[in-house]
Amino acid sequence: MTTQLKPCDTTFMIGKWMPSDQKTLSDWLLLIMSKAENNKSPLLPAVERFKQFIETDPKAYMFFNQMFSQVSRDKALSPGGLPQVRDYHHMLQLMNVIMTHAPDFNKSGLVGCPFNAIFDWSMATKGGWAGFLDQKVNAHLKEVLNEWGKFLSSPDSAYVLSDDPKSGWFGADAMAAMPNFASEFQCDPDLPGYGFKSWDDFFTRNLRDGARPVAEPDNDAVVINACESAPFRIARDVKLRDEFWIKAQPYALQFMMDNDPFVSQFVGGTIYQAFLSALSYHRWHSPVSGRVVKTRMIEGTYYSQTLSIRDDASGPDLSQAYIAEIATRGLVFIEADNKDIGLMCFMAIGMAEVSTCDITAFEGQYVKKGDQLGMFHFGGSTHCLFFGPDVDIEFDTHQQVPGHGSSNIPINSRIATVNTRKR
Known part of the structure; x- marks a missing residue:
């Protein structure tokens, strides 16, 4: 069907x-x-x-x-x-x-x-x-x-966490844009600013237990959404090097991973990219169960956009694939329990002000699907999941065509299923 x-x-x-x-x-x-x-x-x-x-x-x-x-x-x-x-x-x-x-x-x-x-x-x-x-x-x-x-x-930054109907983050306009806030996030509506101590404390807020249930937690064939994000692109047979600055913005693995020794294991593989909105939950969850084998922070750019995209009213939004090679970003490599996945990678990509990639997972840590890996600070951003060339993966974009106008898929929801490898 x-x-x-x-x-x-x-x-x-x-x-x-x-x-x-x-x-x-x-x-x-x-x-x-x-x-x-x-x-x-x-x-x-x-x-x-x-x-x-x-x-x-x-x-x-x-x-x-x-x-x-x-x-x-x-x-x-x-x-x-x-x-x-x-x-x-x-x-x-x-x-x-x-x-x-x-x-x-x-x-x-x-x-x-x-x-x-x-x-x-x-x-x-x-x-x-x-x-x-x-x-x-x-x-x-x-x-x-x-x-x-x-x-x-x-x-000093908490003054915006007010109930002013237009400009306050707990005013009528904001609450209309963030329905069910009090029931979904850890907060206390009876306290000033719902108990948040600063702007960043509000933006890195935690979900309440059960607010985003993990899809099929005991089924290692199901990959979950690592961020509260909207699907942007799915690319297969990704090359080691490519002309990522041209209008099509193809991915170039070597530069995305900053020449990491693990990069060879992903040549010819698959990349899933999705973006967070400004009102999104900003923490990252592990898309699979497995052991963290490596984490890395890569220094990069903040406001670069490709010249092949002109008159981008929200630059560098239309350059998301391009900045995956050059922006500030964080890598978390995970050896999945599911042998049909093997080594995979989560990559957080900073965009403009939203360039603080805070990795909280550590090398050697065992993570279950849905466990925290880290967070962005100061707003939305974009991220990628990498899978090797032998991974037979089918994506579920929740009846959307990946691209600029797609909508958020809840974190921990199923975004892919991995089929058994033919050995």
Whole structure:
């Protein structure tokens, strides 16, 4: 019997990070611009160091002038419908304001990614493409984002966890977007901010026991969804190396796994990629039962998108396969109990601000399907599952065609079944 697949609704942006309601987001950026214009405070230390770097490194100075000068000046708005950022001085002023702000809730879906809005158009220029690939640039971006992360992890960031009907994370608009929140997540509605101590505490919230039951926990042939995520792509017979920067964005295993010795075991195999939305549960669960044989963190980019995708209103969302080779990412290799799976790999991929891949599993640990492997901080992102060439795997995308408009499949739900190998 053939399953009828639902067509993707491409009117929404991947992961709902950037706007389905452009006016809301434009108004928000204009507000930040107004605050920046009126802010007479000096740049915060991490932002000041970034400024000094731009103005003393010849490549960075060139990149950060080109990326704004190459933006079309005959349009008032960027591809995302946002007011234009004028130059790198303006960029730094906006960053300085955002560093002490936690994201309000708004219906545009801008959750945890205000820096992405600042770079919305410059990312797609040749100067932006070169600049956001530069190792020194990314080192400074990491420092800035880490400092912002400290604020989001502090009690000072909890002010947005209010019941304000429009901007509060427990107001009427937010609760309509996150129905059944109190019954699904560990919280106390009787406490201020439902008991969450900071913005990051809220974003890395835990599920209540039983909220997402593990599909067929005793059946090792069933692979479960490792993240609360929507299917993006299924690729088979994946090559060791490929031209991942072209429009089709084919996967290149060697670069995805950063030349790891295990990479040879996945050549010709299968990759499943799915993305998290801004309102998703952000922890990762083991898709199989088995032993963790290796974990790795790979330093990478934050705001690079491929030039083959132009005018991406939510960049780098349309570059998800491309950033799987170059973005900050974490690898967890698991030797599955099921010999028909053998060695598989979970890869967390950071996107823009959402680049803190926090691996909590450790080498030698035995994990059951549904056990925690780690988490993202500050919002949604994307991830991949890798299977070797001899794994006969059939995916269940829950009646959806993988792509930009698919919807979340609950974590711990079945996403695949592995058939017995012919030996």
